[in-house]
Amino acid sequence: KNEVEQSPQNLTAQEGEFxxxxxxxxxxxxxxxxxxxxxxGGIVSLFMLSSGKKKHGRLIATINIQEKHSSxxxxxxxxxxxxxxxxxxxxxxxELVFGKGTKLxxxx
Amino acid sequence: xxxxxxxxxxxxxxxGSPLSLECTVEGTSNPNLYWYRQAAGRGLQLLFYSVxxxxxxxxxxxxxSASRPQDRQFILSSKKLLLSDSGFYLCAWSVRDRVGGxxxxxxxxxxxx
Numbered sequence: 001k002n003e004v005e006q007s008p009q010n011l012t013a014q015e016g017e018f019x020x021x022x023x024x025x026x027x028x029x030x031x032x033x034x035x036x037x038x039x040x041g042g043i044v045s046l047f048m049l050s051s052g053k054k055k056h057g058r059l060i061a062t063i064n065i066q067e068k069h070s071s072x073x074x075x076x077x078x079x080x081x082x083x084x085x086x087x088x089x090x091x092x093x094x095e096l097v098f099g100k101g102t103k104l105x106x107x108x
Numbered sequence: 109x110x111x112x113x114x115x116x117x118x119x120x121x122x123x124g125s126p127l128s129l130e131c132t133v134e135g136t137s138n139p140n141l142y143w144y145r146q147a148a149g150r151g152l153q154l155l156f157y158s159v160x161x162x163x164x165x166x167x168x169x170x171x172x173s174a175s176r177p178q179d180r181q182f183i184l185s186s187k188k189l190l191l192s193d194s195g196f197y198l199c200a201w202s203v204r205d206r207v208g209g210x211x212x213x214x215x216x217x218x219x220x221x
Contacts, residue, residue, distance in 0.1 A: 004151075033210065041146075041196050043212040086152070088210075093202070094140065094159075096210065098151040 006087050006099035013106050019074040021102045023087030026068065031090040034061050034072050036083045037101065043086070046072070077106045110135035114199045114213030121220055127172075127186040129216050131199030134180065139201040141182040142210075143174055146196040155197075158182060159204060194220045 005024045013019055023032070034046040047054050047061040049070065054061050058077075063070040074081055087099040114131045121127060133139055143155045154167045156174035164174050171190050175183045182199060199213040 035212075041198075041215040041217060043198060043215070045209050045211065048209050088152075093204075094157055096142075096154070098153075100149075100151040 004087055004089055004097050004099040006085075006102050008102060009100070010103045011105070013077050013104070015078055015106055015108050017077050017106075019077050019081075019104065019106075021072045021085050021087075021104070023070045023072070023099055024068060025087075025089045025097075027091070029068075029089040029091060030093075032063055032070050033088040033090065033096070034070075035086040035088060037086060038083050046085075048090075074104075079106045079108050082106050110201075110211060112199060112201055112211050112213045114216060116216060117214065118217045119219070121189050121218065123191055123220055124188045127184070127189050127193070127218070129184040129197055129199075129218075131182045131184075131213055132180055133182075133201045136201070136203070137179060138204050139180065140204050141176060142200040142202075143182065143184045144198040144200065146198065148195070152198065156184070189220045191220050194218055 003026050007022045031048050031050045033048050036044045036046050049061055049063045058075045060073040072085055082105050084101040084103050086101045088096050090096055111134045141158045144152045145155050146152050156164055156166055158164050158176045161176055161179055172186050197216045200210050202210050
């Protein structure tokens with residue numbers, strides 16, 4: 001069974017810092033998703049990746065298919081970036097396996 | 109544009125009472141629909157998915173059931189809630205037969221007392 005491991009579990013940063021969240025998985029996948037969950041619980045899809053790198057504003061996501069590893073970077077972090085960031089891997093059009101999330105707190 | 113509506117946002121129900129959570133999607137046809145649960149300290153777990161009207165697949169045995177009476181409506185139900193049913197329930201949709209993005213609802217926080 002595929003496992004999705006995220007690190008770190010918790011991350012506290014000062015405003016302006018560069019942040020990296022890591023995700024590793026154990027089997028072949030068709031795509032990887034990065035999601036953001038705010039304290040109220042709602043989830044927003046940030047990226048879907050199957051190779052290479054994607055950038056949206058201050059967020060950058062990379063994936064290395066050979067090493068089964070992905071990273072989410074936040075440049076110039078801000079308190080509004082505080083949220084839980086979740087990595088999920090797509091095994092097929094139906095099955096999505098989620099990591100447990102990384103709780104990010106950015107202090108002003 | 110495509111949107112997904114999920115309600116209610118919060119719910120407190122006594123043990124043994126019934127449950128009905130509703131999810132509707134707008135702006136797309138023939139979506140795959142999903143119900144997920146997030147228990148405290150755990151990742152999201154797929155409960156049910158549906159690839160069409162009346163077609164429901166269950167991923168884990170439990171006290172819950174799901175129905176899809178219309179193409180863009182997905183309902184999560186229980187006849188008698190258990191304390192262990194407490195959690196955060198999320199509905200989501202994706203394009204059928206294609207690996208694409210997921211869109212999540214805003215979630216329902218259920219507390220069974």
